[in-house]
Amino acid sequence: MTFRATCRASAAVIALCAGGPLAAQGTVDVAIIGDPDTFDPMLSTKDVVSIVTQHVVETLYTFDEGWAVVPLLAADMPAISEDGTTYTIPLREGVGFHDGSTMDSADVVASLERWKDVASRGIAIADNIVRIEATGPHEVAITLDEPYAPLLSLLAFSNSAAAIYPEEIIAPEIDQVVGTGPYRLQAHEPDQYVQLVRFEDYAKPGTEAGERNQTPDEIRFVPVPDTNTRIEGLLSGQFDYADSLSTEAYDRIAASDVAEPVLLEAFGWPVFAVNHKKGLMTDPNIRRAVQAALPYDDMLFAAFGDEKFFQTDGALYPEGWAWHSDAGTELYNLNDPEKAAEYLEQAGYDGQPLRILTSRQYEFHYQMAEVARMALEMAGFSVQLDVVDWATLAQNRDNPDLWDIHITHSPFLPEPALTSSLFSTAREGWDDPAKNEILDRFTAETDPEARQAIYAELQQRVFEDVGMIKIGNFNALQGKARGLEGVHPSPWPAFWNAHRAE
Template sequence: SEDVVASLARWGKQSIYGKALFAQVAEWKALDKYTVEMKLKEKSAIVLISLAVPNNFGAIYPKEVAEKFAPEVKATEYIGTGPFKLAEWKPDQYIRMVRFDEYKSRNEAPNGYGGGKTAYLDEVRFQPVPEVATRVAQVETGELDFADDLNLDAYDRLKKSSNLRPIVSKPYYWLVAVLNKKEGLMTNQKLRQAWQAAIDIEPIMKNVAGGRAEFYRMDASLAMAEIVSWHTKLSGLPWNEHNKAKVQKLLQEAGYKKEPIRFMTTQEYKWMYDFALLTKQQLEDLGFNIDLQVVDWATLVKRRNNPKEYDAFTTGIGAFYDPTHAVFLTATWPGWTTDEDIQKLQGELARETDPKKRMALWEQQTKQFYEKVPVIRYGDLFGLRAIRNTTKGFNEKTERIRFYNVWVEK
């Protein structure tokens, strides 16, 4: 219990999800060796889902490790609780994980990211292969058992192989231009609305998806269709309007005088660069001046935390499992959504426990999103993975890759 208390206390100061949850926590302590107690300040709808999220999650470290690294410092001692343990890490070469024989699995059947987790494999080796074409070739030859984030134009080729199968990864991301609302041009709501009104989303998505309909979806819901509990079907939203007259009116009301809008992207993710380039063309056709800044991904991630460095940047929004976990609606994520009305509804969603009332609040927040325009929501893009036929037991339905319950037939 002391490991759990120390680990989640650190997580509550570090993670977006942890911060939201611990804002509601009055007391957090160990009662005995195997029992912890969390007392809340008020009713909460987000305790279990916040503890269950598969990314940015509340991992349990030994107490001495959790307390050794301050919340703002990245931990460099990797001792966790999973079915595999870190054996070796050679930067830019591989990360080698080996079975943790003392791991005790839950007794239930596997269920998404939960349930039973059996480590059939002796070893899992994660190998960074920067060139996409090389990744495709290596999974074809059997040098890799699994390959991720492949270019969509490899799909037909992979489908023809008798030794592997391609996986269309859903959910993957919805494409997003994140707008800097702390400083600079995009603090102007009218200018943000003009960007939203300008874009013609389907040709952008079609291009990014390599012309293949199976790799993109047109959808205005903030939660993807696969997240059934929170997927909305509201009509009349100002999404995908490409309305020239509305854009001109909003640009005039914004007082925009063709100042350059600094839009950061990267070629390390081809889909990011492609949608940024097409966005620049569409916006400039309607009177915007876009300064497209192409940098490596590490630079983009660093610069997006500095409000003086940019006006917009590209990324993708993955699956989130509760409305309070939509990072683009938080004040702490780059882009900084500090709007009081948005934060008020987020607070109400965190406190309301009735599912029907929560859905009504989420629909209200979706309409509010399209009025306030904290970010620009494009369409849904699906990913491409490939797996050898000899690799068995892999769960294709989870966004995050997991190799427990997986084995390889020789």
């Protein structure tokens, strides 16, 4: 394959080209919204971390292009005991880590033990895990106290990931991440680039996990916080791929001779995450006032500009998904400032500012926040809009003293239990007894139709107690160089097969 040489006119690229080897051909340059604040995906649910680290570290299972769970570091799907509580997982042999060691069951046990202690999704099910043990040099067993249907999806997910590391580096914080992935971390210049280079001793998984051909010699992720700068870099040929672009640029990109748009339809949902631990939103009537006041149509139009990029839809999963339900959606899109004012009066609201935490690195977050502020003020709220960079937002949202609402988004995920906000252990702290009882039944149930019915109950409770606030559905825009192939459209695009068409 032949990519262009990479000395181009930007501060980040000039810094890269000064290093000699970094200017080699066979490079894919990817513009992302910011700098990963960690290369340890156990500790993060941020997309920008997952996009980079999926090339470096691997999990026992992964998802195929149809969102089915398939083996990655596991040799096969697990053997599950008749009572559904023990998963015996065979491991692939001869899989090497970047440090030259070879993976065995001791590495997997140590990694999974750490996952349940430090990862948000691991913590959510830690109380269900009786033990994790090596049952052979290349076999592990996970024993639960009761059936837990989402377990394999949790083990396959790439953020808050059950990543497998060498036993020797396991610690609460890992300074230098060592993985088994097709690329290894070569260099990181904060706010300039992350350079990944091919891991020459990579042990490819079976084809169920998809081809991982290590086609580029190296992959460079360049943090570009400004949406317009990502767009201009793509259109000028500076970047081979650009993530999270404003939808208003769609026509420009489509008309370009250099780039083309990548539209992920029914991608996901913008969310106003609610602080249930401290502050104004711990009062259910304040939460109901916010839910009643928000004008979702106006917010979505401000964020995306054209109805081909969004749908005003309250269901937590859109039509076509097994989890789709209309339960509770009569409370969606009320756009009723008078009703909101009634809830504020019941709450005895005294004018304390409602603190909304957002960022402009995802420009549509900020645009929704501006419309929300006006509507909330019309309903009687005093609103404090805290606009920070994404790294600061990610840090501040872990401190419940600093916000009442923070704005985020999520793709539609194949397993609802991957939505961490549903769990009381998540940073939002939604510890509602009625919701907890429904969620426990949902995760313990293994029959698909029964799970769908229980999920409808769960969605109903999300609206009744305002556990979180879904704004609608949206289609995400990415962009790629014309002729670039081998990158499957995804919330977390992977570049191990990226190549130029001949």
